[in-house]
Amino acid sequence: MELVDAPHSKCGTFGFVGSSPTAPTSMMSTYNRFPLDLVKGKGSWVWDKEGGKYLDAVAGIATCSLGHSDKALNKSLSKQLRKLQHVSNLYGIPEQEELAQWLTSNSFAKSVFFCNSGAEANEAAIKLARKYGHIKRNIDNPVILCSKESFHGRTLAAVSATGQPKYHKGFEPIVQGFKFFFYNDSESFENLFDDLEKTGPTIAAVLIEPIQGEGGINIGKKSFFELLRKKCTSNNVLLIFDEVQTGMGRTGTLWGYEQLGIEPDVFTLAKGLGGGHAIGALLANKLADVFQPGDHASTFGGNPFACRAALTVGKEIQKRDLLNKVNDRGDQLKEGLIKLSEKYSDIFISTRGVGLIQGLVIKDDIKITSLDIVKSALEEKLLLVSAGTKVVRVVPPLTITKKEVKELIVRLDKCLMKLS
Numbered sequence: 001m002e003l004v005d006a007p008h009s010k011c012g013t014f015g016f017v018g019s020s021p022t023a024p025t026s027m028m029s030t031y032n033r034f035p036l037d038l039v040k041g042k043g044s045w046v047w048d049k050e051g052g053k054y055l056d057a058v059a060g061i062a063t064c065s066l067g068h069s070d071k072a073l074n075k076s077l078s079k080q081l082r083k084l085q086h087v088s089n090l091y092g093i094p095e096q097e098e099l100a101q102w103l104t105s106n107s108f109a110k111s112v113f114f115c116n117s118g119a120e121a122n123e124a125a126i127k128l129a130r131k132y133g134h135i136k137r138n139i140d141n142p143v144i145l146c147s148k149e150s151f152h153g154r155t156l157a158a159v160s161a162t163g164q165p166k167y168h169k170g171f172e173p174i175v176q177g178f179k180f181f182f183y184n185d186s187e188s189f190e191n192l193f194d195d196l197e198k199t200g201p202t203i204a205a206v207l208i209e210p211i212q213g214e215g216g217i218n219i220g221k222k223s224f225f226e227l228l229r230k231k232c233t234s235n236n237v238l239l240i241f242d243e244v245q246t247g248m249g250r251t252g253t254l255w256g257y258e259q260l261g262i263e264p265d266v267f268t269l270a271k272g273l274g275g276g277h278a279i280g281a282l283l284a285n286k287l288a289d290v291f292q293p294g295d296h297a298s299t300f301g302g303n304p305f306a307c308r309a310a311l312t313v314g315k316e317i318q319k320r321d322l323l324n325k326v327n328d329r330g331d332q333l334k335e336g337l338i339k340l341s342e343k344y345s346d347i348f349i350s351t352r353g354v355g356l357i358q359g360l361v362i363k364d365d366i367k368i369t370s371l372d373i374v375k376s377a378l379e380e381k382l383l384l385v386s387a388g389t390k391v392v393r394v395v396p397p398l399t400i401t402k403k404e405v406k407e408l409i410v411r412l413d414k415c416l417m418k419l420s
């Protein structure tokens, strides 16, 4: 198969010559899809409809925590399907209560709101921060500080909080009330913070990822995050972590904030929480009284089926000692990626990552992009995903085995050999 650029797409999409891509389609053209239809999965592997078998280092973009078609997840969800799938949040939902208990007893949080996705969880966090600003701090126009190169989702407020103008383009006017500082840059943060606070309190919250995922696997610096914590605490400003990509064990600790040795006041989850099923969550410490009945809601948020999925993922992470395994496999993966970045030093500058969120960083001054490598890996039947144009992201299931990590490196080596 040969990869070509499809000139009709304004996004620079691509297709395969000699194969039939998923299109023509009645779907809106929001995705540049790779031309393979995935129809089956098991563990770290997925199959296309022609029977091609791929090693999946995308995992639904850091989402299928237990891999595909996990036995324990299949069993508990099959049981839940027969028992109860959906009821309204007008009634008590025992699975929701049980999941909230699991989350609060395994984190600093005291209360949880359930929704369906990362963007929705951040949307809820933004609303919580604004209401906190109004009712607890008497701020008329609360501002939320966010970092450049961040990613918080595609709903209008979440995308407005996202520090990448390319995602705003075409959707102006964006939501007001967000100001941006450079990630890991203490001076940039302090200048913005102090300037805004000079004429009276305006800042309700700081919203930030412990590791910027979509922005290029940028790892949060401890000293920078300690400064954020200190500054927020002394000014009664909420510190909110977007743990949509880092939460639920991906970094080798259950939550990304544990890597930084500090606790935020609020954090959001989605992706890995449901292991492939749609669930998001907003978790907070000491803020249970900010939202009152009627302030926020979601029809599907935290239904019995989604909560059962998340409960099973959480319990299986503990039962199978997956955090230790993520650390071991993460070390093995990192070692392999470092070797590849040294072997192909004409392509790569370095690697970045923690646990099973790893990235290969491509040189700025060469033509090769992350998409080139992702496309080439596809030919070796390895699924990878970009994080921006110059970082190749490797986010396999948390259950990936030693043998599979070895195989991943072998396949990546083959594809790089062709490219270099």
Ligand SMILES: Cc1ncc(COP(=O)(O)O)c(C=O)c1O
Residues within 6 Å of the ligand: 116, 117, 118, 119, 120, 122, 151, 152, 153, 154, 209, 213, 214, 242, 243, 244, 245, 270, 271
């Ligand atoms: C850090 C972060 N926040 C929010 C989102 C948005 O999540 P969703 O696509 O579930 O709305 C993402 C998705 O990539 C993410 O990585």
